[in-house]
Amino acid sequence: MTVVDALPGVGRRLLAGPTDGRLDTHLARYGRPPRLDGAQLVGLLRDAGLTGRGGAGFPTWRKVEAVLGASGVPVVVGNGSEGEPASGKDRALMAYQPHLVLDGLQIVAGAVGARQAYLYVAGASAAGVGAALGARRGAGLDPVPVTVVVAPERFVAGEESAVVNAVEGRAAVPSDKRVRVTEAGVGGAPTLVQNVETLAHLALIARFGPHWFREAGTAEEPGTFLATVGGAVGVPGVVEAGYGVRLGDLVDAAGGPAERLQAVLVGGYHGGWVPALPELAVSRAGLAPYGASPGAGIVVALPVGVCGLVETARIAGYLAGEVAGQCGPCINGLPRLATTLTDLAHRRGRAGLGREVDAVREVERLSLLVSGRGACRHPDGSVRMIRSAMRTFAADVAAHLAGRCLAEEAR
Amino acid sequence: MSENRLHIDWTACDGRGLCAELLSEILVEDEWGYPLARDGAVEPAVPRALEKNAKRAVDRCPALALRLVNS
Ligand SMILES: Cc1cc2nc3c(=O)[nH]c(=O)nc-3n(C[C@H](O)[C@H](O)[C@H](O)COP(=O)(O)O)c2cc1C
Ligand code: SF4
Ligand code: SF4
Numbered sequence: 001m002t003v004v005d006a007l008p009g010v011g012r013r014l015l016a017g018p019t020d021g022r023l024d025t026h027l028a029r030y031g032r033p034p035r036l037d038g039a040q041l042v043g044l045l046r047d048a049g050l051t052g053r054g055g056a057g058f059p060t061w062r063k064v065e066a067v068l069g070a071s072g073v074p075v076v077v078g079n080g081s082e083g084e085p086a087s088g089k090d091r092a093l094m095a096y097q098p099h100l101v102l103d104g105l106q107i108v109a110g111a112v113g114a115r116q117a118y119l120y121v122a123g124a125s126a127a128g129v130g131a132a133l134g135a136r137r138g139a140g141l142d143p144v145p146v147t148v149v150v151a152p153e154r155f156v157a158g159e160e161s162a163v164v165n166a167v168e169g170r171a172a173v174p175s176d177k178r179v180r181v182t183e184a185g186v187g188g189a190p191t192l193v194q195n196v197e198t199l200a201h202l203a204l205i206a207r208f209g210p211h212w213f214r215e216a217g218t219a220e221e222p223g224t225f226l227a228t229v230g231g232a233v234g235v236p237g238v239v240e241a242g243y244g245v246r247l248g249d250l251v252d253a254a255g256g257p258a259e260r261l262q263a264v265l266v267g268g269y270h271g272g273w274v275p276a277l278p279e280l281a282v283s284r285a286g287l288a289p290y291g292a293s294p295g296a297g298i299v300v301a302l303p304v305g306v307c308g309l310v311e312t313a314r315i316a317g318y319l320a321g322e323v324a325g326q327c328g329p330c331i332n333g334l335p336r337l338a339t340t341l342t343d344l345a346h347r348r349g350r351a352g353l354g355r356e357v358d359a360v361r362e363v364e365r366l367s368l369l370v371s372g373r374g375a376c377r378h379p380d381g382s383v384r385m386i387r388s389a390m391r392t393f394a395a396d397v398a399a400h401l402a403g404r405c406l407a408e409e410a411r
Numbered sequence: 412m413s414e415n416r417l418h419i420d421w422t423a424c425d426g427r428g429l430c431a432e433l434l435s436e437i438l439v440e441d442e443w444g445y446p447l448a449r450d451g452a453v454e455p456a457v458p459r460a461l462e463k464n465a466k467r468a469v470d471r472c473p474a475l476a477l478r479l480v481n482s
Binding site: 174175176178326327328329330332333368369372373374375 | 418419420421422423424425426441443444445447451453478480
């Protein structure tokens, strides 16, 4: 993912011109990171309305407040692992503006009184981040020491309890959630895990204030986000836009549709399929009617000649292969969902199920059966994507059950 | 006082279905042998009258996967 661009009129923020990791360029543009105490940071983040950019969209101030209220010396972890195959924005950000991420990590670590911070990154980012940290050490920019931990290339390795396990030197798989990581995470300490893009926004909010942050986006969903726009577009890449941006504008920023589009997967493999309507607002509010949300900013465009059910079955198969092998309903249920979808995609009735229409009921039954029954939200996210496909591709489902394929006919 | 709920640690549960036998008022076995709340809840509520049975299921779980939680 090398292409990086911002929509004109957004006011480029995270993508305000590359620093290529150079500390002097960064310092000339932004100066040294300000120091804030916990109450100041919570207040700024609440006024700004910053939400997590790692997928769940949780208000950042609430997590910071939870860590401040827990007992023990907190630990802060920047999450740049980006295990989602359709996403490239975190790696792009780390290459483009590593010091903004590292400033954010220092500001939040200082504010919560952490003595140790971690940056958990994809292998591709490790060398660049290491060099950036070296330059900062020379300039005395990092009062809280930062350790780089490389994430394995697995989908669930970026889930927050998996992040905690990886930082502790164990396998990067999720843990049971009886105790939240904000109460007891790394070494039993209250732990704040934030996506690296969230940290970069935080570094700008600390400098320019909540009012400035709210100049982009909508009143309910302020600020910009990084979108990874891929699939059938002219120039796949990373784009910065305010929440509420038109889907058509995002696609156009990535070179426009490469072919006529039928649908778009928004939010990635745990996201939702929506019709390719250019006027659709990419925000929680705009996507809610489709059971989707911007998530971590992934947008994958599907052309009319590619069957949405085949694509969904492929992704479901990938997700089933990425289960962490720990929780029975997930280990058993996701592969069953994937094979049922594959049968539907290839218009095969399942042996023993009788009429083909049962495949549709079987998808719904299995979806309900796996939801909420795992240590992490991997089954829930997978089901969200699958159920959105059954709605958005309802006409394809009907065609497949009648032995036809609309995508084939459109080619 | 709020009701207790039954928390299942899915990373520990090995799905032999013992709890569904001991606590059949609340749990059934799914098709793979894992406990499934009759009411579909992620953490099913344990009525006061079933508290003793629930505690027994927690104590007898061979994988130490069950807990009574209160919140
Ligand atoms: C299966 C799974 C995979 C995830 N992968 C990532 C990831 O690669 N990067 C990330 O930042 N968050 C990921 N998350 C979300 C994290 O659990 C966590 O919510 C996030 O890092 C918190 O940061 P934020 O509040 O700044 O978004 C994942 C969640 C799940 C359930
Ligand atoms: S729910 Fe699935 S992916 Fe998540 S920890 Fe359990 S087995 Fe792994
Ligand atoms: S008794 Fe324990 S290990 Fe057995 S199915 Fe119930 S929770 Fe799982």
